[in-house]
Amino acid sequence: MTSKGTDTISLAGRDLVSMRDFSREELLAFLDAAEGFEGYDQPILAGKILGTLFFEPSTRTHLSFTAAMQRLGGQALGFADAKISSTAKGESLADTIRVVENYCDIILVRHPLEGAARLSAESTRLPVINAGDGTNQHPTQTLLDLYTIRQKRGRLDNLKIAFVGDLKYSRTVHSLIETLTHFDNEIFLISPQSLRIPADFIEELDARGTIYSEDEDFFSLASDVDILYTTRIQQERFPDPVEYEKVKNAYRIDRATLDKIGGSVTLMHPLPRLNEIATELDDYPGAAYFDQARNGVTVRKAVLSLLLGIDRV
Amino acid sequence: MQGEPTEPAASSGDMPLIKVSALRKGTVIDHLVAGTALKVLSILGIRFEGAVTIGLNLESGKVNRKDIIKIENREITPEEVSKIALVSPRATFSIIRDFNVVDKFKPALPPVIDNLIHCPNPSCVCNDSRVATRFKVERTDPLKVRCHYCERSLKKEEVELL
Numbered sequence: 116m117t118s119k120g121t122d123t124i125s126l127a128g129r130d131l132v133s134m135r136d137f138s139r140e141e142l143l144a145f146l147d148a149a150e151g152f153e154g155y156d157q158p159i160l161a162g163k164i165l166g167t168l169f170f171e172p173s174t175r176t177h178l179s180f181t182a183a184m185q186r187l188g189g190q191a192l193g194f195a196d197a198k199i200s201s202t203a204k205g206e207s208l209a210d211t212i213r214v215v216e217n218y219c220d221i222i223l224v225r226h227p228l229e230g231a232a233r234l235s236a237e238s239t240r241l242p243v244i245n246a247g248d249g250t251n252q253h254p255t256q257t258l259l260d261l262y263t264i265r266q267k268r269g270r271l272d273n274l275k276i277a278f279v280g281d282l283k284y285s286r287t288v289h290s291l292i293e294t295l296t297h298f299d300n301e302i303f304l305i306s307p308q309s310l311r312i313p314a315d316f317i318e319e320l321d322a323r324g325t326i327y328s329e330d331e332d333f334f335s336l337a338s339d340v341d342i343l344y345t346t347r348i349q350q351e352r353f354p355d356p357v358e359y360e361k362v363k364n365a366y367r368i369d370r371a372t373l374d375k376i377g378g379s380v381t382l383m384h385p386l387p388r389l390n391e392i393a394t395e396l397d398d399y400p401g402a403a404y405f406d407q408a409r410n411g412v413t414v415r416k417a418v419l420s421l422l423l424g425i426d427r428v
Numbered sequence: 429m430q431g432e433p434t435e436p437a438a439s440s441g442d443m444p445l446i447k448v449s450a451l452r453k454g455t456v457i458d459h460l461v462a463g464t465a466l467k468v469l470s471i472l473g474i475r476f477e478g479a480v481t482i483g484l485n486l487e488s489g490k491v492n493r494k495d496i497i498k499i500e501n502r503e504i505t506p507e508e509v510s511k512i513a514l515v516s517p518r519a520t521f522s523i524i525r526d527f528n529v530v531d532k533f534k535p536a537l538p539p540v541i542d543n544l545i546h547c548p549n550p551s552c553v554c555n556d557s558r559v560a561t562r563f564k565v566e567r568t569d570p571l572k573v574r575c576h577y578c579e580r581s582l583k584k585e586e587v588e589l590l
């Protein structure tokens with residue numbers, strides 16, 4: 116299935132199911148292609164149809180992919196909620212995919228079960244893009260995060276990258292940390308004790324020789340940190356509401372917090388935010404969270420075009 | 429291994445403990461971790477054409493205990509050896525023909541293990557009975573496997589066979 120040549124990398128016909136399937140060179144090929152899609156809206160995907168199968172709702176991801184497809188002249192069709200699909204009648208995922216492959220050229224799957232995108236990819240000859248499978252993977256989110264880091268800091272190596280907040284349950288953080296092991300950076304993991312990153316990821320960082328440290332204290336961060344990636348801390352993770360309030364405020368970032376750690380950090384967040392980042396920071400020059408959302412469309416345009424094997428003209 | 433004299437077949441010195449005649453043709457699986465013989469039999473399935481002799485919790489050396497299985501008229505395949513390696517990595521396998529050991533396998537895990545390990549993640553798509561489980565071996569010693577679907581990893585002590 117791998118179509119990696121010796122001198123050029125072709126991603127045509129590949130599935131984008133998990134970041135684990137891609138080498139450093141292939142990741143860079145996605146990012147390099149995305150640069151060419153900044154502001155690009157020629158109808159190169161005219162006549163192509165993206166099947167959007169959302170077995171659980173995710174309005175943002177759905178809109179972002181649909182925008183990317185339509186910007187390039189393609190069309191999207193599908194369902195936004197499993198309640199209106201045949202799965203509600205008990206049809207197997209594999210059967211649904213085999214039926215839908217007759218209606219489109221590339222398939223996007225969002226599903227509450229982990230591994231659903233992998234199973235979908237095995238059930239069809241069409242390329243499959245994972246738009247989130249439970250707590251496992253959401254590869255275009257990771258690609259747009261990498262793209263944003265490179266855009267803001269000019270490189271993907273030799274950076275100090277801090278992850279702050281819920282490092283236990285955040286799929287976004289797990290996937291980005293894992294993918295960053297392809298590069299040479301220093302990672303800081305800041306979280307309450309109860310929301311530490313799972314041991315499996317620590318083991319992987321060790322195995323890949325990544326330099327990292329764990330701390331509960333946000334202010335353990337040095338002023339030369341380049342990226343501050345924050346995530347939502349959800350109340351339902353805390354049986355004790357008092358504990359939640361304490362933790363929530365300990366990791367809230369506002370202008371005073373940034374003044375305290377100093378430096379010129381790039382602030383990232385997968386959105387939607389609750390109150391992890393004060394709105395007063397929205398015009399702070401390093402605030403990159405709305406750029407992430409814009410870059411999402413750019414990266415998805417590149418992904419669609421690469422997997423369909425259609426170049427820019 | 430030091431201290432043990434030359435080992436002509438998998439049937440080591442303590443074999444006479446089980447009162448069975450020597451195997452003319454078949455397979456001897458020796459040095460199974462004590463308590464795993466029944467699991468190994470379930471891995472091998474019910475396709476037996478001859479006698480099957482099982483020794484449980486036999487003395488092995490001064491301190492250890494082991495299980496042993498002798499299977500008449502069936503030669504174990506390398507694939508089966510790999511599966512058994514999952515539950516008993518130090519087992520030894522001897523293929524017998526005309527009372528002679530003609531082949532010995534060392535356990536080696538295949539890179540991919542299909543339909544043998546249960547994925548403990550309740551929200552993994554492979555828990556749908558229509559989907560066969562698949563695990564990739566990431567490390568053999570100590571064992572670490574990863575579910576092909578949900579991508580969770582399991583260590584040896586977490587591995588549960590179907």
Ligand SMILES: [Zn+2]
Pocket residue numbers: 230547548549552553554575576577578579580
């Ligand atoms: Zn699984």
